[in-house]
Structure formats: structure tokens, C-alpha cells
Amino acid sequence: MKNYNVTELNKVKRGANRSTYDVDKINDILDAGFIGYVSYVYNNKAITIPMAYGRIGDKIYLHGSRKNRMLLSLLEHKEASITVMHLDGLVLARSGFHHSVNYRSATLFGNLSEVSEPVKKEQVLKCVVDQMIPDRWDSLRPMTEKEFNATLVVEMTIETASAKIRDVGVNDEKSDLPLPIWAGVVPIKQIAESPISDELLSKDVEVPQHVLNYYEQHKQ
Secondary structure, three states, rough: OOOEEEEEEEEOOOHHHHHEEEEEHHHHHOOOOOOEEEEEEOOEEEEEEEEEEEEEOEEEEEEEEOOOHHHHHHHHHOOEEEEEEEEEEEEEEOOOOHHHHEEEEEEEEEEEEEEOOOHHHHHHHHHHHHHHHHOOOOOOOOOOOOHHHHHHEEEEEEEEEEEEEEEEOOOOHHHHHHOOOEEEEOOOOOOOOOOOOOOOOOOOOOHHHHHHHHHHHHOO
16 A cells, blocks of 8 residues: 655645545545646636546646646646545534535645647547546547647646545534434435437437446446
8 A cells, every 4th residue: 555645735634534645545536536626826816726637647637728827827836736526425413513524535736847748748638538538539530730739738746645535424412412303414426417419410420339338337
């Protein structure tokens, strides 16, 4: 088992009993999603926005327009923090104080650089698309040279990270347990509904197998 080193930067101080620095567990959280909340500084103002990402090993990849102010700011400062979070349940207690949620979250810290080598850049763009839905990239038309050159790809090397996981029930005060108030957990999960073909799609184009596979795996 490999762990990230615990530092003042990544150390979980509140709810430390729910923390983990295990690399595999953190990667599992990252691989279960494709949207991360990226924090950066622009004109001395802190900003956080959601971004699609891909992961290869200890690298996280982001992409966007070459005029994207977030990516340009990240490259200027050469460091970033990204958080990925999955909501797994609403924890409804007998008091407002003990209401909570079940979740899996990972926060990453690392340095950044631009990916400019063409072969690696294409591999990264494939990774980002396939992070959303596996095997999607190979079914698409190739990017044009204009599209490829207009796309900025940023690589973040994860230097350290931590995760917090809550997967338990209600934690009420013992004195509140006899109260006639319902308490429990409402499980939450993201599901896929049946694919809807584009209205302009040719009638002979069927939903591809990789899309059907994704739907079957995530429909319930």
C-alpha cells in the first residue's frame, strides 16, 4: 500500500478519522468521476470552477481554449489544487446539528506544465474523452489541425493529496434517540437514462455499443 506523505498542505484536520492518504483509494475516487473543481488565482482573486479531467498515473489533465484564462493562470503560477467529490447519501438526524452527508472526496495538489508534444497531446485528449465514457474517442472523427492547435492541454503532476470518506449512518446524541423523529440515510447516486439520439442523426446510425455499455452499467 502506497500513501501520499502527510504535510501541512494535505493533512486533514477536521474529521481526521475519515481521512485517507492511500494512493489507490484516491485514484478510485478520481476514476469514478470526470468533473473536478479547479482552484486558481486570477487578478489576485480566488476562483473555483468545474472542469472535465482525465487521469494517467499520477497526472491529471485539463484542456480548453488557448485563450482560457483559468488554464493560462494555472500555467503562469505553475501550481493548482483540484477537488473531486461524489455525494453518496443524505444523513438525516434527529437534530439539525447532526445532519450530514455521506461522500467520497479527494483533494489534489501539484505543479503544472503545458503538453505540447503532438503524440502525447493526442493521447491526453483521448484520455479526457474516455474518462467521461470509455472507448468514446476511437469512434469519433479525428480532430482537424485547426482544432488541435487551438486546444491548450495542461498536465498536473499530483505531488500530494488526501481524501475524506463518510459512509456511515446517523450520529445522534444519546439523549435524542427516544425522540419520535425519523432519522436515517437517503442514498444518492448518479444514474444514466436511456440514450437520446440527436435529431439530425441519419436514421441508419444506431447507438454505438460503448454508449449502450455505459448505459447498462449506470442505469440503476
